[in-house]
Amino acid sequence: MLKEERFQLILNKLSEDQKVTLKTLSEQLKVSEYTVRRDLKELTDQGLLKAVRGGAVPHSPTPHHFADRLNYQTDVKRAIAEKALGLLQNGQVVVFDGGTTAMAISSILPRDLHITVVTNSFPIVNVLESHPNIEVLFAGGRLNKSAFASIGHDTINFLRNVRADIYFMGICSIHPTIGVTTIYYEESEVKKAIVEVSKKVVALTPNERINTAEAFFICPATSVDVIITDDQGKESTEASFKDLGITVM
Incomplete structure (x- = not known):
């Protein structure tokens, strides 16, 4: 599975459940938890979610200004x-x-x-x-x-x-x-x-x-x-x- 496909599946799962865990994503994506952790960090850097211990949660959708x-x-x-x-x-x-x-x-x-x-x-x-x-x-x-x-x-x-x-x-x-x-x-x-x-x-x-x-x-x-x-x-x-x-x- 391409990295971009993993990213989209992670974001879809987060939208559905309001949280994701390393273990669950590792099983669903069929990759290591290390790879999932790296994906979550990259998505965090892009401002698309917030990586936390053991997984990730969404950012607030509220406008900033x-x-x-x-x-x-x-x-x-x-x-x-x-x-x-x-x-x-x-x-x-x-x-x-x-x-x-x-x-x-x-x-x-x-x-x-x-x-x-x-x-x-x-x-x-x-x-x-x-x-x-x-x-x-x-x-x-x-x-x-x-x-x-x-x-x-x-x-x-x-x-x-x-x-x-x-x-x-x-x-x-x-x-x-x-x-x-x-x-x-x-x-x-x-x-x-x-x-x-x-x-x-x-x-x-x-x-x-x-x-x-x-x-x-x-x-x-x-x-x-x-x-x-x-x-x-x-x-x-x-x-x-x-x-x-x-x-x-």
Whole structure:
């Protein structure tokens, strides 16, 4: 079998099952596990999957640039945002990161809600500028132009002084064993700092980002208290994370 044929079969299997293992692929392709491992590395280098110990999982299909993500799956984001409102109450300190789903929540916050919002997102600051009862603290720093959010040393130092009741974390990829990951190193460091200072971590993720992985680690899945996803993916998400004590909404 030609290498290109193996690649296509691997990608087809990954699309069907959302994961592949070295042992299974070795048997199906009739090649050694060493050859499969080499194929998975090459496919990872091409950005077509994420090689992990013992096999591979998909990359998240989410667009990378904020402008592209803003109008991507808007109905799903709205549904997730409406579920998230049920976790909010007066007096809380709430962190929103640079995710567009977090922005969707900020855009529908009730006018009579009294909370303090901490964010590194320029668009969220703009959305909340006119809210009459929300105090906004902006974690300044260097601008990540693809996300319209601040990153870097100053941002992280600011966030480490916060003690948040809830962190609404925009998710690029989440996997029960690999954990929460993203494509940008500096973004991972900011999110990691927020997780460390938050009483409750709420992952906001459409179903398509479940059981995917990217290059840079944020936290283990067990650091997440609640996953809010779309109704279509709720059952499969519960099945993936049922043994970790995570609430799925």
